[in-house]
Amino acid sequence: MLSSFSLGAEAARRHHRSHHHHARQLPAAPPRALPYPQLSLPFEIPGAQYLPLAWADVKGWDDDNHLAAYKTFRASCRPVNAQNGAAEPKVFEPKAFEPKAFEPKALGTSLSEPCRAAKTLDLADDAKAKTFFEENFTPLRISRLGEPDGFVTGYYEPVLEGSRTQTDVYNVPVYRRPSNLFVRGYKQDSLSLPNKGPVYRKIGRRKLVPYYDRGEIEDGKIAGRGLEIAWLKDPTDLLFAQIQGSARIKFEDGSSVRLNYDAYNGYPYTAVGRILIERGIIPKEEMSMQKIREWMAQNPDGAKELRRANRAYIFFREVNLSDKDEAVGAQGIPLTAGRSIAVDKSLHVYGTPFFIEGELPIESERAKTPFHRLMIAQDTGSAIIGPARADLFFGAGQEAGRVSGRLRHPMRFVMLVPKSLDPGPRAAKLPIPDPRPSEKIAKLFPQTDPAKTGTPVAAAAQGKNETVAIAGPVPLPVPRPAIDPAAEPRRPVKNRPHRQQ
Structure with a gap:
């Protein structure tokens, strides 16, 4: 009975659709307008805690060279203005109940406003540069949730000796990105690949397997394919060039080549210094890149095993830069020694100013040099993770390497937030x-x-x-009376003769 009813209902629905599909549709009711204005999402950085400050409470702010910071910030504004357009933004009126697009990074496109202002201000006075930052930004102390300070390290651009061809002396290859390296969602010839997440080796047209790790590549898995850009003397030189993400290689004929990070093989970076600390080989308070180099030079077999403990491998590309130019960061502009920093690009926008304050061993390993400087986010790295984590760029050469190699210190971070995201003016827009x-x-x-x-x-x-x-007092509900279930009438059973098989 139930099945016949269902079939009949379905037949009726089909009959109705076949005879009434030309019926005029009623117009949809207009969306109901909200009784309050639609405000942008609040300023938020995942996993961070922050505190608004007054400029007078930013320690060391008055002592910095604001003009140098302004020039670095203005350089970052060129790609920001090119991306957002230098013209005034169009006013967008969202429809009722239509959610606004969410920008996953804290500042979103808010840097476009101070960058438009900086485009026409070619300042040459430190006081005016200081005023520019104070009028366009709000200081915000930031750190990882539950921690009082941030953390900084240093990096530089190594200058290495090399050869265009393999010799008995120069036999460590520097590879460019292989053609069979594949990242989901990106073309194989894409100019920019992510520095996080899985990376595959494409076999045939469809099969994907994890890419070779450092040990396999050092054993020659991609050798002989014409991927060699240059050859170095020491595998330790290559390791540190990969850690820094860039290098200058000088050849015997006086020419040179500039290399920048292009891609990696998909394995997470493992700090070799941390391994030496955990094994008790180098004390934590004495750890530096120079100490790692010295240990590797004295222990070649142990150095090979230590390198392979870091399965990550970096591929480079040649860049057209002169020896006078600094290395190019992830934002696509030359870095500024002492003003550029690498940050977590999943949380921060390139061009964001950070005032970093504390003490660093710049003059010597045990020195406590006061450091209070406005830095600009222009680069990133796979090991730079967190809201108050930065890698300070110190330039190129051995001296820059010595200074940057001994930096592993907690510092205080003050993030400069554009006034358009300031909680004060935003609160004025709230309905009464x-x-x-x-x-x-x-x-x-x-x-x-x-x-x-x-x-x-x-x-x-x-x-x-x-x-x-x-x-x-609230009266209790009247209990339901107990009703005995009625006995079902017994149906007579007819005796049917069994069918004979």
């Missing part, structure tokens, strides 16, 4: 709450006078001349 009801309306809904009741709450409120609402 409705006024309290008038006396005439209040008389229609009188409150219970506790002074006339004998409850303990009323007695306590009577002495304070307060009015509270007392709920009366």
